[in-house]
Amino acid sequence: MIRNIYVEEQVRDHPRTQIILERYPAASVIDCNHYGEVFNPNSQSFQLQKQSPSLILANKNAGRVMETPAGYGVGGQRNFYFSHMYNCLYDCRYCFLQGMYRSAHYVIFVNYEDFFADIESTSAEDSHQPSWFFSGYDCDSLAMEPVTGFIAAALPVFARLPEARLEIRTKSTQVRELLAMPPMENCVVAFSFTPDEISRALEHKVPSVEKRIRAIEKLQLHGWRVGLRLDPLIYCDDYSLQYQRLIDLLFSRVQADQVHSVSVGEFRLPRDFFRKMVRIYPREKLFAGPLEQVDGMVSYPESIEASLRQCVLTALREHVADERIFLCA
Amino acid sequence: MINLMVAMPAEARPLIDHMRLKADSRPGPFNLYRNEQCRLLVTGMGQVAMAAGCGWMAGQGEASDDVWLNVGVAGHRSLALGELRVANRISDEQLDRHWYPPQLIDELRGEALRTVMEPSKDYPLSCLYDMEASAFVAICSRFCTSELVQVLKVVSDNQDHPLEHFDVKAAAGLIAHNAPAIASYAAALCELGRGYYQQSEIDGLAEIEQEILARWHFTSTRKTQLHGLLRRWFALAPAGQKPVPFELSACSDAAAFLQQLGRAVDQLPVTVDS
Ligand code: SF4
Numbered sequence: 001m002i003r004n005i006y007v008e009e010q011v012r013d014h015p016r017t018q019i020i021l022e023r024y025p026a027a028s029v030i031d032c033n034h035y036g037e038v039f040n041p042n043s044q045s046f047q048l049q050k051q052s053p054s055l056i057l058a059n060k061n062a063g064r065v066m067e068t069p070a071g072y073g074v075g076g077q078r079n080f081y082f083s084h085m086y087n088c089l090y091d092c093r094y095c096f097l098q099g100m101y102r103s104a105h106y107v108i109f110v111n112y113e114d115f116f117a118d119i120e121s122t123s124a125e126d127s128h129q130p131s132w133f134f135s136g137y138d139c140d141s142l143a144m145e146p147v148t149g150f151i152a153a154a155l156p157v158f159a160r161l162p163e164a165r166l167e168i169r170t171k172s173t174q175v176r177e178l179l180a181m182p183p184m185e186n187c188v189v190a191f192s193f194t195p196d197e198i199s200r201a202l203e204h205k206v207p208s209v210e211k212r213i214r215a216i217e218k219l220q221l222h223g224w225r226v227g228l229r230l231d232p233l234i235y236c237d238d239y240s241l242q243y244q245r246l247i248d249l250l251f252s253r254v255q256a257d258q259v260h261s262v263s264v265g266e267f268r269l270p271r272d273f274f275r276k277m278v279r280i281y282p283r284e285k286l287f288a289g290p291l292e293q294v295d296g297m298v299s300y301p302e303s304i305e306a307s308l309r310q311c312v313l314t315a316l317r318e319h320v321a322d323e324r325i326f327l328c329a
Numbered sequence: 330m331i332n333l334m335v336a337m338p339a340e341a342r343p344l345i346d347h348m349r350l351k352a353d354s355r356p357g358p359f360n361l362y363r364n365e366q367c368r369l370l371v372t373g374m375g376q377v378a379m380a381a382g383c384g385w386m387a388g389q390g391e392a393s394d395d396v397w398l399n400v401g402v403a404g405h406r407s408l409a410l411g412e413l414r415v416a417n418r419i420s421d422e423q424l425d426r427h428w429y430p431p432q433l434i435d436e437l438r439g440e441a442l443r444t445v446m447e448p449s450k451d452y453p454l455s456c457l458y459d460m461e462a463s464a465f466v467a468i469c470s471r472f473c474t475s476e477l478v479q480v481l482k483v484v485s486d487n488q489d490h491p492l493e494h495f496d497v498k499a500a501a502g503l504i505a506h507n508a509p510a511i512a513s514y515a516a517a518l519c520e521l522g523r524g525y526y527q528q529s530e531i532d533g534l535a536e537i538e539q540e541i542l543a544r545w546h547f548t549s550t551r552k553t554q555l556h557g558l559l560r561r562w563f564a565l566a567p568a569g570q571k572p573v574p575f576e577l578s579a580c581s582d583a584a585a586f587l588q589q590l591g592r593a594v595d596q597l598p599v600t601v602d603s
Contacts, residue, residue, distance in 0.1 A: 004417065004432050004439065028439040030417050030429065038429045043470040048477075048525055052433050105431075201601040236601050278560070282531050288564035289599050 004054040006030045006038045006105070011059050016110040020057060020147060032056075039086070039103045047280045049104035050091060055147075060084075060109035065118040068134060071329025074188075074227065074261040076132040076165065080122055083138035084109050084150045090140060090171060091204035093286050094232055097138065099273025106139075108148055116157045123164040130186075133158075136169035143172040152177050155184060162186055169229065173207045173215040183223035188260045190227030191216055193250065195242035198234050202286060209246070213253050220255050228254070230316075231265030231328060233308045235289060235300050240311045247312070251319040262320050264312055265328040266305055274298040330392035331515050333369040334382055334399045334469075336461050339497040341371045343505035344400065348512055359385060366519065376444065376464035383468040396477040396522040397469040398515055402485035402500045403442065403459040406452035410490055413507045414440035414457060415514070416480035421463035422446070428466045431476045434517045437510070442482060450492050457482050477522050481514060483507050531563045537573060545583040555583075558590045565597040 005027045011017045012031070021029060032038050035058035065082045073079040086107040087097055098104070109115070123131045135141040135151070145151055151168055158166045166187045178189065194202065196209045207215075216226050228250060236242070269277070271293055278287045292301050299305065309327070316325055335341040341362070344350070350362035350369050359382055360371040368391075372382030379399070387395075408414070417439035419428045423446060432439060441456040443449075444463035452458065462480045469478040485500045486492045504511075538559055541547075547555060562573065573590060580586040 003435055006429065028417060028432070030439065030441070032418070032429065033427070037427055041428075041470075041475065043473070043475045043478075044431065045474040045476055045525060047528065048433060048474065048521065049431055052435075054432070103431075198601050234601065235599065237599050279529060282529060282560055283564050285564050285599075285601055288561040290595070 001052075002027050002055050003052065004028050004030060006032045006035070006054060006056040008035050008056070008058040009033050011057055011110050014057075014059075014110050016112070016149075017057050019149075020055070020108070020110070023147060024055075027055075034058075035107055039101070039105060039107055042102065044102045046098050046102060046104045046276075050098075053087065054105045056105050056107045057110055058107055059111050060114065064109075064115045065122050065133070069329060071327075072134070073132060073328070074167070074263055074326050075323075077129055078126060078131040079134065080119075080131060081134040081137040082115055082119065084112060084115060084135075085139040085144060085148060087138070088140045089143040090206045092206065093202040093204070093277075093281065093284055094234065094267060094269075096269055096273050098280060099269060099276045106144065108144070112150060112153050116154065119157065119164065120161060123161050127163055130163055130165050132165045132167065134167045134169060136167075140170050140172055141168040142170040142174045145172070145174045145177060155181065155187065158186055159184060167227065171203065171206045171212060173211050175215045175219055178224060179218060179222050183225070185225070188225045188227045189219055190229050190261075190263075192229040192231055193246060194230070194232075194234055195246040196249075197242060198236065202234070209249070213250065216254050220258050225260040226254065226258065227260045228262045229265070230312055231263060232267035233264060233305075233312060234267060234286065235304055235308055239308060243308075243312050244315050247315040247319070256319045259320060259324065261324050261326060262316055263326040263328045264309065264316075266299060266309070268297055268299040268329075271296045271298055330395050331367045331519050332386050332395055332397045332469075333367060333515065334379065334386070334397065334461075334465055335369060335371055336374045336379065336401050337497070337500075338371055339501040340401050340504050341369060343501055343508050344369060344511065347505070347508035357385075367515070372461070375460050376446075379461040379464040380468050383465060387469075387472050394522055394526040395473055396518045397465070397473055397479070398518060399462055399465040399480045400504070400511055401459060401461065401482060402503065403457040403482035404449055404452060404486045404492060405440070405457050405484045406455050406488055408440070408457075408484045408487060410484055410487065411503045411506055412484045413510055414438055414482055414484070416440060416442035416457065416462055416482060418442065419444065419462050419466050419480060420456075421467075424463070426463070426467075428463070428470070428475070430466060430470075430479050433476055433521060434479075434514060436514050436517060437481070440482075442480065448492050452488060457484070474525070477518060477525065479514075479518060481511055531560065534559055534563050541573075541577065541586065544577055545580075545586065547583045551583050551587060554587055555590075558587065558594050561594045562590065562597070565594065565599065567598075 035056045068079040169190045345362050353361040362369040372378045415437040418441040420443045449458040483503045
């Protein structure tokens with residue numbers, strides 16, 4: 001339930017602002033000059049705000065489409081990400097957003113058309129090879145879709161850009177909009193998973209593994225291209241059993257030959273993010289595990305990472321060809 | 330502990346009565362009233378007085394679970410006298426700065442507030458007008474997270490009942506009328522603060538840490554290592570295990586202790602269950 005909505009001066013009269021405000025007639029509307037005045041001050045508590053986040057409606061003036069870090073992607077050479085939103089409805093303990101942001105308020109940038117114009121021009125810079133655009137970097141792509149309508153607005157744009165590829169990364173089961181329209185060749189709906197037990201312990205408010213699989217089944221039946229993202233890989237004493245179970249379950253339900261790609265990502269956080277997360281959740285077992293700090297990054301030691309990776313890759317290769325499996329940095 | 334910061338004695342009196350606060354007889358620059366859960370300071374009017382009061386109160390350093398509440402009267406162009414609001418945007422007219430105290434308590438309606446140097450007689454904007462709140466939030470959010478620093482105002486004058494007719498007794502009556510709602514909000518703020526401060530602590534860790542630090546000399550690097558290892562031990566060790574798994578006296582110095590604790594932590598089962 002949203003009880004307070006901050007509205008940036010620049011978007012006060014934006015039609016999308018009005019539509020979103022109408023969804024919450026009982027909310028207090030608070031004017032602000034720039035969203036950073038609300039979102040960026042030092043003295044804020046991410047975990048307190050997470051109990052009842054507010055909405056911030058704002059304009060994204062710059063940096064709408066960014067190059068992904070090296071090693072991020074599913075086989076393309078030109079990879080970009082964009083975030084029409086900061087923060088997430090869900091509350092995964094490993095999520096870097098809680099280390100990166102001071103505020104847990106949801107920022108929605110309502111100037112979607114500017115994002116789309118930047119996506120078009122970025123794609124046009126090199127028409128000889130596909131450009132991949134990853135949604136869901138600083139948020140979950142679909143969790144707030146009923147409020148934002150961003151993906152519904154983005155899909156017709158990508159339909160006009162066959163050389164562009166869109167990855168909608170999510171843990172949400174809000175796929176009704178997608179099921180109501182014809183599937184698109186250049187769009188992949190990518191679902192992230194950790195094994196059920198890990199998900200229950202760490203992915204708070206996230207739909208269960210079972211529900212996500214059901215959403216995939218529906219999408220595949222409808223002809224949508226689906227991706228699987230095992231990211232981040234989480235270590236625990238019986239990780240091998242847990243990941244084997246997850247992968248067996250996934251491929252007993254999804255049509256393996258229709259899976260566009262599977263990517264595997266490691267648990268890795270900048271040191272300062274990690275420290276902040278530990279301060280918020282000092283009792284969290286995930287942060288008490290065998291982690292080490294190298295060059296300002298916190299991750300599992302290479303020996304553990306290698307075993308985890310190997311175990312997952314071996315299990316995946318029983319179901320998917322190597323060329324559809326990607327390791328993400 | 331709730332720190333209630335109030336500018337005028339007339340605003341303070343109804344709260345002192347309602348919350349049954351007792352005067353603190355120790356000599357000091359301000360009048361202070363208190364009970365087990367609450368301290369109320371009468372700061373005097375204006376930003377300088379409020380800033381001085383907040384600084385003084387923080388300097389008392391009595392509680393590690395402080396929350397801060399400024400309560401007082403304010404003007405508003407159109408709100409009826411006696412309306413109680415929580416300030417959701419506080420602007421300092423002189424500094425042209427704004428604060429947005431995050432609103433997590435759903436008990437009161439919110440309103441924007443402007444802090445001015447001189448009492449506002451003509452209410453140019455549709456918002457509350459006071460003379461202290463910006464100083465209060467600017468100072469208190471330096472030593473407390475801003476969710477726990479809030480401002481409540483009772484409307485004491487408006488266009489139909491302008492400031493010229495302001496009557497201190499009537500103001501006290503308006504606060505008295507709202508005292509139960511103010512006390513209820515203060516209790517909710519305290520509860521929020523309790524959860525916040527408890528979450529960042531691990532039961533029993535500080536005590537054992539003090540015991541260990543008292544036993545050997547730890548450099549600051551080793552202190553950090555010790556804290557990290559104890560945190561991991563407390564997170565991973567199965568419930569019911571001793572705070573540390575061996576006799577402290579078996580170690581000759583800090584380095585030996587850290588080594589032994591490190592080994593013990595590494596042997597703990599790694600699970601994710603909560
Ligand atoms: S779903 Fe993704 S963005 Fe949302 S909390 Fe979890 S990791 Fe973070």
